[in-house]
Amino acid sequence: MELLKKAFLSLSIFFLVQNVATSNIGGTRQDILQNQYGGYENLLIAISKAVPEDLSLVEKLKKHFQKASEVLLMATENQVYFSSITILIPNTWKLNSSWEVATKETFNTARVLIGPANRAWGDVPYTLQPGLCGIEGDYIHLTPDFITTTTTTQANPVLEKNIVKEFAHLKWGLFDEGVSVTDIKTPVFYSVGGFYQPTRCGNQPFYGRTISTNTKIQCDYSTIKTSEYCQFVPSYTSGGVSLLYAHQLSTIKKFCSEEDHNRDAPNRQNRICQEKSAWEVMTSLPDFATDYFSVRNAAGIITSSGPTFNVIQEPGALEDGETETTTETTTTEEVEDETPATIGCPQDVVCMALDVSGSMATQNRVTQMSDAVATYIHEYLRNGTAVGIVTFNSAATTLASMTVITNDQVRSNLASVLPQTAGGGTSITSGLNTCIEVCFD
Ligand SMILES: *[C@@H]1O[C@H](CO)[C@@H](O)[C@H](O)[C@H]1NC(C)=O
Ligand SMILES: *[C@@H]1O[C@H](CO)[C@@H](O)[C@H](O)[C@H]1NC(C)=O
Numbered sequence: 001m002e003l004l005k006k007a008f009l010s011l012s013i014f015f016l017v018q019n020v021a022t023s024n025i026g027g028t029r030q031d032i033l034q035n036q037y038g039g040y041e042n043l044l045i046a047i048s049k050a051v052p053e054d055l056s057l058v059e060k061l062k063k064h065f066q067k068a069s070e071v072l073l074m075a076t077e078n079q080v081y082f083s084s085i086t087i088l089i090p091n092t093w094k095l096n097s098s099w100e101v102a103t104k105e106t107f108n109t110a111r112v113l114i115g116p117a118n119r120a121w122g123d124v125p126y127t128l129q130p131g132l133c134g135i136e137g138d139y140i141h142l143t144p145d146f147i148t149t150t151t152t153t154q155a156n157p158v159l160e161k162n163i164v165k166e167f168a169h170l171k172w173g174l175f176d177e178g179v180s181v182t183d184i185k186t187p188v189f190y191s192v193g194g195f196y197q198p199t200r201c202g203n204q205p206f207y208g209r210t211i212s213t214n215t216k217i218q219c220d221y222s223t224i225k226t227s228e229y230c231q232f233v234p235s236y237t238s239g240g241v242s243l244l245y246a247h248q249l250s251t252i253k254k255f256c257s258e259e260d261h262n263r264d265a266p267n268r269q270n271r272i273c274q275e276k277s278a279w280e281v282m283t284s285l286p287d288f289a290t291d292y293f294s295v296r297n298a299a300g301i302i303t304s305s306g307p308t309f310n311v312i313q314e315p316g317a318l319e320d321g322e323t324e325t326t327t328e329t330t331t332t333e334e335v336e337d338e339t340p341a342t343i344g345c346p347q348d349v350v351c352m353a354l355d356v357s358g359s360m361a362t363q364n365r366v367t368q369m370s371d372a373v374a375t376y377i378h379e380y381l382r383n384g385t386a387v388g389i390v391t392f393n394s395a396a397t398t399l400a401s402m403t404v405i406t407n408d409q410v411r412s413n414l415a416s417v418l419p420q421t422a423g424g425g426t427s428i429t430s431g432l433n434t435c436i437e438v439c440f441d
Contacts, residue, residue, distance in 0.1 A: 038292025039083025046110035177201035204239030353431035392431030393424030
Protein backbone atom coordinates (compact mmCIF):
# COMPACT_ATOMS: atom_id res chain seq x y z
CA MET A 1 0.00 0.00 0.00
CA GLU A 2 2.82 2.35 0.91
CA LEU A 3 4.49 1.61 -2.40
CA LEU A 4 1.26 2.17 -4.27
CA LYS A 5 0.76 5.51 -2.59
CA LYS A 6 4.27 6.65 -3.45
CA ALA A 7 3.80 5.54 -7.03
CA PHE A 8 0.55 7.44 -7.22
CA LEU A 9 2.11 10.61 -5.84
CA SER A 10 4.79 10.66 -8.50
CA LEU A 11 2.40 9.62 -11.26
CA SER A 12 2.30 12.00 -14.15
CA ILE A 13 -0.07 11.64 -17.01
CA PHE A 14 1.27 12.93 -20.27
CA PHE A 15 -1.48 14.08 -22.37
CA LEU A 16 -0.60 15.16 -25.84
CA VAL A 17 -3.34 16.86 -27.75
CA GLN A 18 -3.73 18.17 -31.19
CA ASN A 19 -1.51 21.15 -31.90
CA VAL A 20 1.89 19.63 -31.22
CA ALA A 21 3.38 21.47 -34.16
CA THR A 22 2.21 24.98 -33.38
CA SER A 23 2.98 25.91 -29.80
CA ASN A 24 3.58 24.45 -26.38
CA ILE A 25 2.32 20.90 -26.01
CA GLY A 26 -1.43 20.95 -25.72
CA GLY A 27 -1.48 24.71 -26.28
CA THR A 28 -2.36 25.13 -22.62
CA ARG A 29 0.17 27.84 -21.83
CA GLN A 30 0.07 31.53 -22.61
CA ASP A 31 1.47 32.49 -26.02
CA ILE A 32 4.56 34.68 -26.16
CA LEU A 33 3.76 37.37 -28.71
CA GLN A 34 6.16 39.45 -30.75
CA ASN A 35 5.54 43.12 -31.57
CA GLN A 36 6.35 44.95 -34.82
CA TYR A 37 9.82 45.86 -33.54
CA GLY A 38 10.86 42.31 -32.60
CA GLY A 39 10.14 42.69 -28.88
CA TYR A 40 8.63 39.72 -27.06
CA GLU A 41 5.42 40.66 -25.27
CA ASN A 42 3.30 38.79 -22.83
CA LEU A 43 6.01 36.69 -21.16
CA LEU A 44 4.38 35.42 -17.98
CA ILE A 45 6.62 34.56 -15.02
CA ALA A 46 4.79 32.92 -12.09
CA ILE A 47 6.04 32.34 -8.56
CA SER A 48 4.87 29.10 -6.95
CA LYS A 49 2.82 29.07 -3.74
CA ALA A 50 5.61 26.94 -2.28
CA VAL A 51 7.98 29.94 -2.41
CA PRO A 52 7.92 31.91 0.87
CA GLU A 53 7.06 35.62 0.64
CA ASP A 54 10.12 37.61 -0.40
CA LEU A 55 9.64 41.00 -2.07
CA SER A 56 13.34 41.18 -2.93
CA LEU A 57 12.85 38.13 -5.20
CA VAL A 58 10.47 40.21 -7.34
CA GLU A 59 13.00 43.04 -7.57
CA LYS A 60 15.73 40.57 -8.52
CA LEU A 61 13.57 39.00 -11.20
CA LYS A 62 13.03 42.45 -12.71
CA LYS A 63 16.73 43.29 -12.59
CA HIS A 64 17.88 40.00 -14.12
CA PHE A 65 15.25 39.85 -16.86
CA GLN A 66 16.06 43.46 -17.78
CA LYS A 67 19.71 42.53 -18.19
CA ALA A 68 18.74 39.26 -19.93
CA SER A 69 16.90 41.37 -22.50
CA GLU A 70 20.20 43.12 -23.37
CA VAL A 71 22.00 39.78 -23.57
CA LEU A 72 19.22 38.42 -25.80
CA LEU A 73 19.51 41.39 -28.15
CA MET A 74 23.28 41.00 -28.40
CA ALA A 75 23.08 37.23 -28.91
CA THR A 76 20.63 37.66 -31.79
CA GLU A 77 22.50 40.30 -33.83
CA ASN A 78 20.22 43.06 -32.48
CA GLN A 79 17.05 41.33 -33.57
CA VAL A 80 14.88 40.39 -30.57
CA TYR A 81 14.48 41.37 -26.91
CA PHE A 82 11.96 41.29 -24.04
CA SER A 83 9.42 44.07 -24.39
CA SER A 84 6.87 43.35 -21.68
CA ILE A 85 6.88 40.89 -18.80
CA THR A 86 4.19 40.05 -16.26
CA ILE A 87 5.15 38.63 -12.87
CA LEU A 88 2.40 36.67 -11.09
CA ILE A 89 2.64 36.62 -7.28
CA PRO A 90 0.92 33.72 -5.44
CA ASN A 91 -2.04 34.44 -3.16
CA THR A 92 -0.09 32.92 -0.26
CA TRP A 93 1.85 36.21 -0.14
CA LYS A 94 0.03 39.03 1.59
CA LEU A 95 -2.12 41.45 -0.35
CA ASN A 96 -0.30 44.48 -1.70
CA SER A 97 -2.24 47.45 -3.07
CA SER A 98 0.46 48.19 -5.65
CA TRP A 99 -0.34 44.91 -7.46
CA GLU A 100 -3.43 44.39 -9.57
CA VAL A 101 -5.40 41.20 -9.12
CA ALA A 102 -4.85 38.67 -11.91
CA THR A 103 -7.88 38.13 -14.13
CA LYS A 104 -6.81 35.27 -16.40
CA GLU A 105 -3.14 34.60 -15.65
CA THR A 106 -2.43 31.49 -13.61
CA PHE A 107 0.59 29.46 -12.55
CA ASN A 108 -0.48 26.71 -14.96
CA THR A 109 -0.41 29.02 -17.99
CA ALA A 110 2.95 30.70 -17.21
CA ARG A 111 6.02 30.15 -19.39
CA VAL A 112 8.59 30.77 -16.64
CA LEU A 113 7.97 29.08 -13.29
CA ILE A 114 9.79 30.09 -10.12
CA GLY A 115 9.53 27.13 -7.77
CA PRO A 116 11.36 24.85 -5.36
CA ALA A 117 14.34 22.82 -6.56
CA ASN A 118 13.63 19.85 -8.78
CA ARG A 119 14.13 16.47 -7.08
CA ALA A 120 16.48 15.25 -9.79
CA TRP A 121 18.25 18.41 -10.94
CA GLY A 122 18.31 20.69 -7.91
CA ASP A 123 18.76 24.40 -8.63
CA VAL A 124 19.94 23.94 -12.21
CA PRO A 125 17.57 25.75 -14.59
CA TYR A 126 15.85 23.61 -17.19
CA THR A 127 13.16 23.85 -19.83
CA LEU A 128 10.49 21.23 -20.43
CA GLN A 129 10.81 20.50 -24.16
CA PRO A 130 8.63 17.63 -25.26
CA GLY A 131 8.70 18.84 -28.87
CA LEU A 132 11.27 18.44 -31.60
CA CYS A 133 13.62 20.91 -33.32
CA GLY A 134 12.23 24.42 -33.72
CA ILE A 135 9.12 23.64 -31.63
CA GLU A 136 8.29 25.70 -28.55
CA GLY A 137 8.75 24.09 -25.16
CA ASP A 138 6.27 24.23 -22.31
CA TYR A 139 8.00 26.20 -19.59
CA ILE A 140 11.30 27.22 -18.00
CA HIS A 141 11.85 26.25 -14.37
CA LEU A 142 14.04 28.48 -12.19
CA THR A 143 14.49 28.27 -8.43
CA PRO A 144 14.59 31.21 -5.97
CA ASP A 145 18.11 30.09 -4.97
CA PHE A 146 19.28 30.25 -8.57
CA ILE A 147 17.89 33.81 -8.86
CA THR A 148 19.23 35.07 -5.54
CA THR A 149 22.59 33.31 -5.17
CA THR A 150 24.10 32.98 -8.66
CA THR A 151 27.22 35.12 -9.01
CA THR A 152 26.72 37.34 -12.02
CA THR A 153 28.55 40.47 -13.07
CA GLN A 154 28.22 43.27 -15.60
CA ALA A 155 31.29 41.93 -17.43
CA ASN A 156 30.11 38.33 -17.42
CA PRO A 157 26.35 38.14 -16.81
CA VAL A 158 26.28 34.39 -16.20
CA LEU A 159 22.78 34.31 -14.74
CA GLU A 160 21.31 36.38 -17.56
CA LYS A 161 23.08 34.28 -20.19
CA ASN A 162 21.54 31.23 -18.56
CA ILE A 163 18.08 32.82 -18.84
CA VAL A 164 18.71 33.48 -22.55
CA LYS A 165 19.89 29.89 -23.02
CA GLU A 166 16.67 28.58 -21.46
CA PHE A 167 14.63 31.03 -23.53
CA ALA A 168 16.32 29.56 -26.64
CA HIS A 169 15.05 26.13 -25.56
CA LEU A 170 11.60 27.48 -24.81
CA LYS A 171 10.88 29.79 -27.73
CA TRP A 172 12.98 28.46 -30.61
CA GLY A 173 13.14 24.74 -29.80
CA LEU A 174 16.94 24.58 -29.58
CA PHE A 175 18.80 21.94 -27.59
CA ASP A 176 21.97 21.75 -25.53
CA GLU A 177 25.32 21.27 -27.19
CA GLY A 178 27.08 19.90 -24.12
CA VAL A 179 25.82 17.45 -21.52
CA SER A 180 22.87 19.03 -19.71
CA VAL A 181 21.43 17.77 -16.42
CA THR A 182 18.42 16.31 -18.19
CA ASP A 183 20.53 14.53 -20.81
CA ILE A 184 20.95 10.78 -20.51
CA LYS A 185 22.55 10.15 -23.90
CA THR A 186 25.28 12.61 -24.75
CA PRO A 187 28.83 11.42 -24.04
CA VAL A 188 31.18 13.92 -22.40
CA PHE A 189 33.93 13.12 -24.92
CA TYR A 190 33.88 11.84 -28.47
CA SER A 191 36.66 10.66 -30.71
CA VAL A 192 37.93 12.27 -33.90
CA GLY A 193 40.55 9.99 -35.44
CA GLY A 194 41.35 8.43 -32.05
CA PHE A 195 41.74 11.83 -30.36
CA TYR A 196 39.19 12.48 -27.64
CA GLN A 197 37.67 15.91 -27.31
CA PRO A 198 34.81 17.36 -25.29
CA THR A 199 31.32 17.33 -26.80
CA ARG A 200 30.59 20.99 -27.57
CA CYS A 201 29.64 23.54 -30.16
CA GLY A 202 32.14 25.98 -31.60
CA ASN A 203 35.22 25.04 -33.57
CA GLN A 204 37.63 27.17 -31.54
CA PRO A 205 39.69 25.30 -28.93
CA PHE A 206 38.38 25.01 -25.39
CA TYR A 207 40.82 24.84 -22.50
CA GLY A 208 39.80 23.18 -19.27
CA ARG A 209 40.24 20.30 -16.90
CA THR A 210 39.10 16.71 -17.04
CA ILE A 211 37.82 15.78 -13.61
CA SER A 212 36.64 12.47 -12.28
CA THR A 213 33.26 12.81 -10.60
CA ASN A 214 34.27 9.93 -8.31
CA THR A 215 37.72 10.96 -7.09
CA LYS A 216 37.52 14.71 -7.92
CA ILE A 217 41.01 14.57 -9.41
CA GLN A 218 42.11 14.68 -13.01
CA CYS A 219 40.88 11.74 -15.08
CA ASP A 220 43.31 9.18 -16.30
CA TYR A 221 43.48 9.62 -20.09
CA SER A 222 42.50 5.97 -20.60
CA THR A 223 39.23 6.49 -18.73
CA ILE A 224 38.25 9.46 -20.87
CA LYS A 225 37.15 7.01 -23.53
CA THR A 226 34.54 5.40 -21.35
CA SER A 227 33.82 8.84 -19.85
CA GLU A 228 31.24 7.55 -17.40
CA TYR A 229 32.91 9.24 -14.46
CA CYS A 230 34.95 11.79 -16.33
CA GLN A 231 33.73 15.35 -16.85
CA PHE A 232 35.19 18.22 -18.81
CA VAL A 233 35.15 21.60 -17.05
CA PRO A 234 35.89 24.30 -19.63
CA SER A 235 37.72 27.35 -18.30
CA TYR A 236 38.56 29.39 -21.39
CA THR A 237 37.97 29.75 -25.09
CA SER A 238 38.86 32.62 -27.36
CA GLY A 239 35.71 31.95 -29.38
CA GLY A 240 32.35 33.64 -28.78
CA VAL A 241 30.18 30.52 -28.99
CA SER A 242 28.13 28.91 -27.74
CA LEU A 243 25.47 29.92 -25.24
CA LEU A 244 24.11 26.37 -25.54
CA TYR A 245 27.39 24.84 -24.42
CA ALA A 246 29.44 26.88 -21.94
CA HIS A 247 27.48 30.09 -21.36
CA GLN A 248 29.40 30.63 -18.09
CA LEU A 249 32.64 31.53 -19.88
CA SER A 250 33.13 35.28 -20.18
CA THR A 251 34.03 35.26 -23.89
CA ILE A 252 30.83 33.44 -24.85
CA LYS A 253 28.00 35.71 -25.96
CA LYS A 254 26.42 34.09 -29.02
CA PHE A 255 24.84 31.01 -30.54
CA CYS A 256 26.62 28.84 -33.10
CA SER A 257 25.99 29.70 -36.74
CA GLU A 258 26.68 27.74 -39.91
CA GLU A 259 30.32 28.93 -39.94
CA ASP A 260 31.34 27.91 -36.45
CA HIS A 261 28.94 25.06 -35.72
CA ASN A 262 30.44 21.71 -34.77
CA ARG A 263 28.40 19.16 -36.72
CA ASP A 264 30.36 16.15 -35.46
CA ALA A 265 29.53 16.47 -31.76
CA PRO A 266 27.12 13.71 -30.66
CA ASN A 267 24.94 16.16 -28.70
CA ARG A 268 21.22 16.73 -28.45
CA GLN A 269 21.17 19.78 -30.76
CA ASN A 270 22.79 17.76 -33.57
CA ARG A 271 20.67 14.67 -32.92
CA ILE A 272 17.32 16.45 -32.81
CA CYS A 273 18.01 19.27 -35.28
CA GLN A 274 19.69 17.13 -37.98
CA GLU A 275 23.10 18.75 -37.33
CA LYS A 276 21.79 22.26 -37.95
CA SER A 277 23.36 25.12 -36.00
CA ALA A 278 21.27 27.14 -33.56
CA TRP A 279 21.31 30.19 -35.84
CA GLU A 280 20.13 28.17 -38.86
CA VAL A 281 17.15 26.90 -36.84
CA MET A 282 16.39 30.37 -35.45
CA THR A 283 16.44 32.12 -38.81
CA SER A 284 14.00 29.56 -40.23
CA LEU A 285 11.40 30.63 -37.62
CA PRO A 286 8.83 33.47 -37.97
CA ASP A 287 10.59 35.19 -35.02
CA PHE A 288 13.46 36.13 -37.33
CA ALA A 289 11.59 36.57 -40.62
CA THR A 290 11.86 40.37 -40.42
CA ASP A 291 15.06 42.38 -39.99
CA TYR A 292 13.88 44.09 -36.81
CA PHE A 293 17.13 46.01 -36.40
CA SER A 294 16.42 47.93 -39.61
CA VAL A 295 12.75 48.35 -38.72
CA ARG A 296 13.66 49.88 -35.34
CA ASN A 297 16.33 52.09 -36.88
CA ALA A 298 13.92 53.42 -39.47
CA ALA A 299 11.36 54.14 -36.74
CA GLY A 300 13.93 55.64 -34.36
CA ILE A 301 13.10 53.08 -31.64
CA ILE A 302 15.65 52.57 -28.89
CA THR A 303 15.46 49.22 -27.10
CA SER A 304 17.96 49.85 -24.31
CA SER A 305 15.25 50.96 -21.87
CA GLY A 306 14.45 47.26 -21.40
CA PRO A 307 11.14 45.54 -20.77
CA THR A 308 8.21 46.99 -18.87
CA PHE A 309 7.13 44.91 -15.88
CA ASN A 310 3.62 44.40 -14.61
CA VAL A 311 3.33 42.73 -11.20
CA ILE A 312 -0.02 41.08 -10.48
CA GLN A 313 -1.29 38.74 -7.80
CA GLU A 314 -3.56 35.69 -7.79
CA PRO A 315 -7.01 36.46 -6.39
CA GLY A 316 -7.68 35.47 -2.79
CA ALA A 317 -4.65 36.98 -1.03
CA LEU A 318 -5.19 38.20 2.52
CA GLU A 319 -4.25 41.55 3.98
CA ASP A 320 -1.58 41.78 6.62
CA GLY A 321 -3.08 40.74 9.97
CA GLU A 322 -6.16 39.18 8.39
CA THR A 323 -6.62 35.46 9.11
CA GLU A 324 -8.39 32.84 7.12
CA THR A 325 -11.83 31.89 8.39
CA THR A 326 -11.42 28.26 7.47
CA THR A 327 -8.09 26.72 8.37
CA GLU A 328 -6.77 24.32 5.80
CA THR A 329 -4.99 21.36 7.29
CA THR A 330 -1.92 20.09 5.56
CA THR A 331 -2.63 16.54 4.51
CA THR A 332 -0.09 13.86 5.28
CA GLU A 333 0.09 13.03 1.56
CA GLU A 334 1.47 16.46 0.79
CA VAL A 335 4.16 16.05 3.39
CA GLU A 336 5.04 12.59 2.15
CA ASP A 337 5.41 13.92 -1.36
CA GLU A 338 8.56 15.73 -0.23
CA THR A 339 10.29 12.56 0.89
CA PRO A 340 12.57 10.94 -1.68
CA ALA A 341 11.45 7.71 -3.29
CA THR A 342 12.41 4.59 -1.41
CA ILE A 343 15.07 2.35 -2.89
CA GLY A 344 13.40 -0.47 -4.79
CA CYS A 345 10.43 1.66 -5.78
CA PRO A 346 10.70 3.13 -9.30
CA GLN A 347 12.01 6.70 -9.26
CA ASP A 348 9.50 7.99 -11.77
CA VAL A 349 6.21 6.59 -12.97
CA VAL A 350 4.91 7.87 -16.28
CA CYS A 351 1.82 6.80 -18.16
CA MET A 352 1.13 8.47 -21.47
CA ALA A 353 -2.45 8.79 -22.72
CA LEU A 354 -2.08 9.54 -26.43
CA ASP A 355 -4.87 10.97 -28.56
CA VAL A 356 -5.49 8.94 -31.73
CA SER A 357 -8.97 10.32 -32.49
CA GLY A 358 -10.06 11.49 -35.96
CA SER A 359 -8.69 15.02 -35.66
CA MET A 360 -5.20 13.57 -35.16
CA ALA A 361 -5.33 12.00 -38.64
CA THR A 362 -4.85 15.35 -40.39
CA GLN A 363 -1.58 17.26 -40.97
CA ASN A 364 0.59 14.34 -39.82
CA ARG A 365 -0.44 15.09 -36.25
CA VAL A 366 -0.30 11.50 -35.08
CA THR A 367 3.18 10.89 -36.51
CA GLN A 368 4.44 14.20 -35.10
CA MET A 369 3.07 13.22 -31.71
CA SER A 370 4.73 9.81 -31.89
CA ASP A 371 8.05 11.37 -32.98
CA ALA A 372 7.92 13.70 -29.99
CA VAL A 373 7.07 10.84 -27.62
CA ALA A 374 9.88 8.69 -29.07
CA THR A 375 12.33 11.53 -28.39
CA TYR A 376 10.99 11.78 -24.86
CA ILE A 377 11.49 8.03 -24.32
CA HIS A 378 14.99 7.99 -25.86
CA GLU A 379 16.33 11.27 -24.53
CA TYR A 380 14.66 12.28 -21.31
CA LEU A 381 13.50 9.31 -19.23
CA ARG A 382 16.06 8.07 -16.76
CA ASN A 383 16.96 4.41 -16.25
CA GLY A 384 14.60 3.04 -13.63
CA THR A 385 11.54 4.97 -14.87
CA ALA A 386 8.37 2.90 -15.19
CA VAL A 387 6.50 3.73 -18.41
CA GLY A 388 3.04 2.80 -19.66
CA ILE A 389 1.51 3.78 -23.03
CA VAL A 390 -2.21 4.07 -23.71
CA THR A 391 -4.02 5.45 -26.75
CA PHE A 392 -7.60 6.63 -26.90
CA ASN A 393 -10.19 7.44 -29.53
CA SER A 394 -13.77 6.29 -28.86
CA ALA A 395 -12.23 3.82 -26.39
CA ALA A 396 -8.81 3.26 -24.86
CA THR A 397 -6.18 0.67 -25.83
CA THR A 398 -3.12 -0.29 -23.79
CA LEU A 399 -0.07 -0.40 -26.05
CA ALA A 400 2.44 -1.03 -23.28
CA SER A 401 1.75 -2.01 -19.70
CA MET A 402 4.08 -0.60 -17.02
CA THR A 403 7.64 -1.32 -18.16
CA VAL A 404 10.75 -0.31 -16.24
CA ILE A 405 13.48 1.17 -18.45
CA THR A 406 16.66 -0.80 -17.85
CA ASN A 407 18.51 -0.34 -21.15
CA ASP A 408 18.30 1.12 -24.66
CA GLN A 409 16.58 -1.97 -26.04
CA VAL A 410 13.64 -1.37 -23.68
CA ARG A 411 13.47 2.22 -24.91
CA SER A 412 13.39 1.06 -28.55
CA ASN A 413 10.73 -1.54 -27.77
CA LEU A 414 8.53 1.12 -26.16
CA ALA A 415 9.07 3.57 -29.04
CA SER A 416 8.22 0.85 -31.59
CA VAL A 417 4.62 0.49 -30.34
CA LEU A 418 3.77 4.20 -30.76
CA PRO A 419 0.71 4.85 -32.95
CA GLN A 420 1.01 5.91 -36.60
CA THR A 421 -2.69 6.09 -37.52
CA ALA A 422 -5.73 7.82 -36.07
CA GLY A 423 -9.53 7.81 -36.42
CA GLY A 424 -12.75 7.77 -34.36
CA GLY A 425 -14.12 9.69 -31.40
CA THR A 426 -12.37 11.39 -28.49
CA SER A 427 -12.99 9.72 -25.15
CA ILE A 428 -10.34 11.42 -23.06
CA THR A 429 -11.84 9.93 -19.90
CA SER A 430 -11.24 6.39 -21.20
CA GLY A 431 -7.60 7.26 -21.88
CA LEU A 432 -7.03 8.72 -18.43
CA ASN A 433 -8.89 5.94 -16.63
CA THR A 434 -6.96 3.26 -18.50
CA CYS A 435 -3.68 4.98 -17.62
CA ILE A 436 -4.62 4.92 -13.96
CA GLU A 437 -5.44 1.19 -14.22
CA VAL A 438 -2.16 0.54 -16.05
CA CYS A 439 -0.24 2.39 -13.32
CA PHE A 440 -1.72 0.25 -10.58
CA ASP A 441 -1.52 -3.09 -12.37
C1 LIG B 1 4.19 46.26 -1.87
O1 LIG B 1 5.04 45.99 -2.98
C2 LIG B 1 6.02 46.97 -3.22
C3 LIG B 1 6.83 46.54 -4.42
O2 LIG B 1 6.02 46.08 -5.46
C4 LIG B 1 6.92 47.14 -2.02
O3 LIG B 1 7.84 48.19 -2.25
C5 LIG B 1 6.10 47.43 -0.78
O4 LIG B 1 6.94 47.42 0.36
C6 LIG B 1 5.02 46.38 -0.61
N1 LIG B 1 4.17 46.72 0.52
C7 LIG B 1 3.98 45.90 1.56
C8 LIG B 1 3.06 46.40 2.62
O5 LIG B 1 4.52 44.80 1.63
C1 LIG C 1 21.02 2.71 -18.52
O1 LIG C 1 21.38 1.35 -18.35
C2 LIG C 1 22.03 0.77 -19.47
C3 LIG C 1 22.20 -0.71 -19.21
O2 LIG C 1 22.74 -0.94 -17.95
C4 LIG C 1 23.35 1.46 -19.74
O3 LIG C 1 23.99 0.92 -20.88
C5 LIG C 1 23.10 2.94 -19.94
O4 LIG C 1 24.32 3.63 -20.07
C6 LIG C 1 22.30 3.51 -18.79
N1 LIG C 1 21.96 4.85 -19.08
C7 LIG C 1 22.13 5.83 -18.21
C8 LIG C 1 21.78 7.17 -18.66
O5 LIG C 1 22.54 5.63 -17.08
